[in-house]
Amino acid sequence: MCCMKRMVVGLIVVLATAVLTLAQAPIGSIEGTVTDPTGAVIPFARITITELATGRVISLGSTSAGIYVARALPPGRYKVEIAARRFRTFMIPEVVVEAGKVVEASAQLELGAATQTVEVSASPVQVNTSTATVAGVITAAQIDDLPLNARNFLDLAIVEPGVQIADGGSIDPTKSATYRTVQIQGRSGTGTRVQIDGIDVTDETVGTTVANISADAVQEFELSQSTLDLSTSLTSSGAVSIISKSGGNQFHGAGFWFYRNQDMGARLDFNPQAVPFHRTQVGYQVGGPIKKDTLFFFSNWERTYQQAQNSYTSDQNFPNIPFGSTHNCTTGCFAGVPLGIRMFDERIDWNARSNVRTFFRFGQDWNVSGGGSIPVSPFQNKDQTNMLVAGLDLPFRIGLFPQPDRQPELCRLPIPDCRWNGV
Known part of the structure; x- marks a missing residue:
């Protein structure tokens, strides 16, 4: 009898999970x-x-x-x-x-x-009769036209009313510069849910996310501001839902290269010179058919390398740093703040039958950031997230997110010639 009760309880748990996934x-x-x-x-x-x-x-x-x-x-x-x-x-x-x-x-x-056809050109009205949700949707065409300074996909939420974006480092020091927190209607953002292709990528410990995705890989961006929206898990702080791009019967693609340095920005009033700054962003996206009407692919890759610096003054010596005893910044110095980001996504879609469609997506988000602070912080945050997502139109989703988060030694001298290998 005891074993039977355990089996019944286990079955209920499995069915409840299946409903939640649906x-x-x-x-x-x-x-x-x-x-x-x-x-x-x-x-x-x-x-x-x-x-x-x-x-x-x-x-x-x-x-x-x-x-x-x-x-x-x-x-x-x-x-x-x-x-x-x-x-x-x-x-x-x-x-x-x-x-x-x-x-x-x-x-x-x-x-x-x-054999005679009546064509209606007016677009049907979209309604939502199942949930009382206040939501805004940003399409791929709008994403292409919107300026994204740092190219973080969560920055898109700023176009919705009542939303503010904050650096992830404001709630978790290991997520500075490369992660974002979405604050909806004055809330802190730690409870905002984030989904990619139906998989919850919210960091349950501190908020923000455990994975990033390139803005060029986003087909649809939806921000929900309602309370207890079942489509994005139970939350009182709103949610972000992302649909990734897929291939089709027509080949399509794009590429970009952006460069910016200190000459493109104004000097601050109290700085004798512009703070050194270099940023390079490059990437591509391409999709199309492998077999017409049946099998499709989409590929995306981008990289950001940024060498920024913070100005500071200090009359302290650093005996544990080479040349620290002679390194005096009473007249002002710059501490290097390098940032490196690499992301790529590969997606395969298969129309197995008219009523069965499946997809598999693999993505990797690699980033390193840190340094440049006083007291001296010769450490970097280094994150690498591999994202495996598979799904059916039944629908069913499964995701895996291995994420090592390390803080290895960055360099031993917090001045502009401090560089990272492999950024």
Whole structure:
């Protein structure tokens, strides 16, 4: 009897976990009602939904009440066609589905041959009848146009009202410069949830995240400000949900190279000279088909190298540092603050069947930062996160995040010629 009770308890835990995973999946839906010119419902109409990027076709029918629902759709652009005997085919050429949203795409069919098509150009209205969520969505096209100084994906949240972005070092010194905390409606940001492809990447200890992703790899950025939003885990501090880019039937790609130094900024009033600064950012993104309508890939890589410096004055000697006894900064010195970031993402999508789609994504986030503080801090933060994510449209998600966080010795002299190997 005892063993039986344990088995029952274990089964309940597994089922509860499965439901939670389903609720957190970053998917949307298309639904509507099919009627004739008089407003009467048309039962058993044929609905065909085609994903424009991959050519994936989903076929379903309306119920006896003329209602149809297409669930578990990945965010993207779709074409909707509705047909019935003795009526013209009704077509909406483009329906945009966003995560957590329901698109209303009802159709009033006209009498005529099925070979005749009525095309509707107006975009259907997206509604959300399942949750009382206040949310904003930023699309890939908007992300491409937005200026991101540090290219951190969480900086996108600043365009939403009532949101502030703070450096991760404000709540965790090991996450300075390379991580962000999203503060919603005046909250501290430690409780803000962050999801990537339905996987929770929130640091449960101090807040922020355990992984970063390139802004060029983001297909959709959604920020939810509601309380207790089940789609992004239970939280009273809001949530950020990220959908990563995938490939399609058309090849697409882009590259960038940015450079900035102290000559591009103004000198502070109390500094006799501009503080030395160098930043180089370079990267690419490319995606396309491996096998048309079936198998697709997306690849992204970027690197940031920054050599900044903090000015300081000090009349103290540092006997444990070479030349420390003669190193006097009463007239002002600069302490090196180097920063190195490398990120890449590889994603494969497979349309196994019309109703089964799966994907696998591997990403790596490598960064080092630190130094440049007084009292002397000759240490660096070095983080490397490997992110493995696999998913089905059922939906099901699984993720793995090994993350060593080390603080090895950076260098022994906090002056501009302090450099890191491998940055």
